[in-house]
Amino acid sequence: MSGHNIDDKxxxxxxxxxxxxLVFLNLVxxxxxxxxxxxxxx
Amino acid sequence: xxxxDWIVLASFLIFIVTYGTWKSRGSKxxxxxxxxxxxxxxxxxxxxxxxxxxxxxxxxxxPGQAFxxxxxxxxxxxxxxxxxxxxxxxxxxxxxxxNVYTAYEYLEQRFDLKNRILGSVLFLTQRxxxxxxxxxxxxxxxxxxxxxxxxxxxFVIGILVIIYTTVGGTxxxxxxxxxxxxxxxFGMVMAFVMIYRLxxxxxxxxxxxxxxxxxxxxxxxxxxFDLSTRYNIWSGLIGGTxxxxxxxxxxxxxxxxxxxxxxxxxxxxxxxVNGLVKIxxxxxxxxxxxxxxxxxxxxxxxxxxxxxxxxxxxxSAYASQYKALxxxxxxxHQEKQSQIRDLLQAIDQNDExxxxxxxxxxxxxxxxxxxxxxxxxxLIEQANPNADTNDTNYIFLNxxxxxxxxGLIGLVLAAILSASMSSTSAELNxxxxxxxxxxxxxxxxxxxxxxxxxxxxxxxxxFWGAYAIGFAMFANKLGSLIEAVNILGSLFYGTIxxxxxxxxxxxxxxxxxxxxxxxxxxIVVLLCFFFTDMPFLWFxxxxxxxxxxxxxxxxxxxxxxxxxxx
Numbered sequence: 057m058s059g060h061n062i063d064d065k066x067x068x069x070x071x072x073x074x075x076x077x078l079v080f081l082n083l084v085x086x087x088x089x090x091x092x093x094x095x096x097x098x
Numbered sequence: 099x100x101x102x103d104w105i106v107l108a109s110f111l112i113f114i115v116t117y118g119t120w121k122s123r124g125s126k127x128x129x130x131x132x133x134x135x136x137x138x139x140x141x142x143x144x145x146x147x148x149x150x151x152x153x154x155x156x157x158x159x160x161p162g163q164a165f166x167x168x169x170x171x172x173x174x175x176x177x178x179x180x181x182x183x184x185x186x187x188x189x190x191x192x193x194x195x196x197n198v199y200t201a202y203e204y205l206e207q208r209f210d211l212k213n214r215i216l217g218s219v220l221f222l223t224q225r226x227x228x229x230x231x232x233x234x235x236x237x238x239x240x241x242x243x244x245x246x247x248x249x250x251x252x253f254v255i256g257i258l259v260i261i262y263t264t265v266g267g268t269x270x271x272x273x274x275x276x277x278x279x280x281x282x283x284f285g286m287v288m289a290f291v292m293i294y295r296l297x298x299x300x301x302x303x304x305x306x307x308x309x310x311x312x313x314x315x316x317x318x319x320x321x322x323f324d325l326s327t328r329y330n331i332w333s334g335l336i337g338g339t340x341x342x343x344x345x346x347x348x349x350x351x352x353x354x355x356x357x358x359x360x361x362x363x364x365x366x367x368x369x370x371v372n373g374l375v376k377i378x379x380x381x382x383x384x385x386x387x388x389x390x391x392x393x394x395x396x397x398x399x400x401x402x403x404x405x406x407x408x409x410x411x412x413x414s415a416y417a418s419q420y421k422a423l424x425x426x427x428x429x430x431h432q433e434k435q436s437q438i439r440d441l442l443q444a445i446d447q448n449d450e451x452x453x454x455x456x457x458x459x460x461x462x463x464x465x466x467x468x469x470x471x472x473x474x475x476x477l478i479e480q481a482n483p484n485a486d487t488n489d490t491n492y493i494f495l496n497x498x499x500x501x502x503x504x505g506l507i508g509l510v511l512a513a514i515l516s517a518s519m520s521s522t523s524a525e526l527n528x529x530x531x532x533x534x535x536x537x538x539x540x541x542x543x544x545x546x547x548x549x550x551x552x553x554x555x556x557x558x559x560x561f562w563g564a565y566a567i568g569f570a571m572f573a574n575k576l577g578s579l580i581e582a583v584n585i586l587g588s589l590f591y592g593t594i595x596x597x598x599x600x601x602x603x604x605x606x607x608x609x610x611x612x613x614x615x616x617x618x619x620x621i622v623v624l625l626c627f628f629f630t631d632m633p634f635l636w637f638x639x640x641x642x643x644x645x646x647x648x649x650x651x652x653x654x655x656x657x658x659x660x661x662x663x664x
Contacts, residue, residue, distance in 0.1 A: 066363070067363060072186075076186070078374075079183055079370050079374055082374050083176065083180070083373075086378070087176070087319060090319040097307050097308055097311025097312070098311050098316070
């Protein structure tokens with residue numbers, strides 16, 4: 057088994073750190089939106 | 099079920115099997131068969147990862163969960179994005195660099211053969227039985243509500259999955275997952291549209307959301323730290339991260355999905371996009387359940403959603419008592435409807451005092467309805483002492499077959515069967531890979547040709563498929579086994595995660611210490627299971643922490659590991 061590609065170039069946002077931050081911020085945003093959703097309709 | 103629904107359902111099943119086998123007809127070597135030649139793009143893997151996790155029970159049970167308990171179950175998934183980030187940073191580059199077929203192969207490269215075998219055996223034991231349950235659970239619900247023969251349902255689902263998974267391997271699993279996710283998404287969207295259309299004309303989506311919210315069904319986030327509450331933000335973020343790390347990082351049925359990526363980038367993207375979309379998807383499924391709840395505020399629901407148990411009690415000596423309860427239940431629902439309209443009026447007028455008063459009245463009526471339901475369930479139990487008194491899994495499908503139009507019932511059933519088939523195919527594929535790569539090729543026949551291992555892989559897929567069907571049929575005769583399978587997962591998951599955590603993060607700890615720690619941890623978990631009343635979810639945590647702690651403790655005093663180190 058050889059010749060496989062372990063390239064780790066980032067397709068968007070230029071660095072992996074930024075992409076991880078995006079996923080994390082998306083989680084924070086979802087929690088905030090869920091909180092608002094719960095408060096508005098409770 | 100109408101002939102049109104049968105045509106929709108049968109067409110879909112035939113399409114999936116034909117598409118899966120045709121699209122993967124070039125699978126002629128082991129690498130292609132088990133890893134899709136490491137050529138899958140990230141979007142294929144994302145859909146495959148999501149389809150693997152979403153079993154049929156997800157679509158049958160989750161809306162019912164929102165109906166009964168509200169939407170707080172979504173917090174169970176809050177740890178998933180964090181786990182996706184951690185695995186993208188650690189596991190993905192390691193697995194790609196070492197070019198492994200299975201997660202357990204890495205354990206030999208990091209530690210030694212015995213750790214690899216231990217990880218493989220724990221996985222095969224747990225996932226082999228779980229594969230049977232993946233087929234059995236939806237078959238039971240479909241057979242109860244539609245009157246299908248359960249063994250025939252199990253057999254049909256199992257055989258169809260075996261055909262395309264055996265012929266096409268990972269390529270077939272990935273390709274069919276894409277089609278299955280399309281059908282699942284379309285089926286759920288159509289179900290949501292229909293629920294909205296079935297609501298009274300004067301009830302808007304906002305009105306429906308207000309009704310659900312005021313009746314405690316839109317309780318998505320709970321910030322209170324309370325160990326006795328199963329779902330809050332803290333259990334989701336802490337416990338959920340551990341659970342998702344274990345599932346996505348050490349369970350071959352998931353690892354195999356992202357190992358088929360052409361590069362670290364593609365595998366990472368697959369996991370990270372899953373981290374972005376999984377929670378909104380679960381939110382939508384739960385919201386559908388909350389809307390079914392609102393629908394049943396305007397249409398009197400059955401007292402109990404499992405129609406077989408209802409029929410039993412209605413033909414027993416308790417029939418007249420049950421009928422009287424049904425009349426009371428209907429009267430309460432009529433009263434509830436006018437109360438709900440008063441509540442909506444108060445919301446429109448933004449009259450907070452009136453809203454609170456209406457809420458109190460509505461909760462009072464709901465408590466009366468709950469009491470009647472409790473009495474109804476007691477009668478069901480008296481009529482049949484072995485009756486399953488939890489009907490959560492039957493709520494959504496009962497709604498589908500009672501109220502959705504012809505054609506759409508077939509589509510939603512196709513979506514549910516898709517979910518069952520997608521999870522089962524990934525499980526069979528992973529079980530075959532682990533059996534062949536980690537056990538057969540490593541221990542019994544090291545020098546076979548590629549053609550030989552390809553044939554053995556296909557035979558292993560058939561074996562595990564037959565095993566899953568056999569277990570599913572056996573489970574039908576011994577209902578208590580179902581709970582045993584859920585407990586079985588928790589008995590092993592913690593130990594496996596502990597081994598991988600040591601492997602990834604504690605580089606100075608060696609193989610023998612980790613192996614002894616894993617054995618000791620597993621013994622402790624088993625002792626807790628047999629001799630304590632501890633809730634089984636805690637076994638994951640105990641197993642994991644014990645492996646890490648004992649491995650760190652044993653490493654300095656273990657002679658063979660010290661020799662390896664020097």
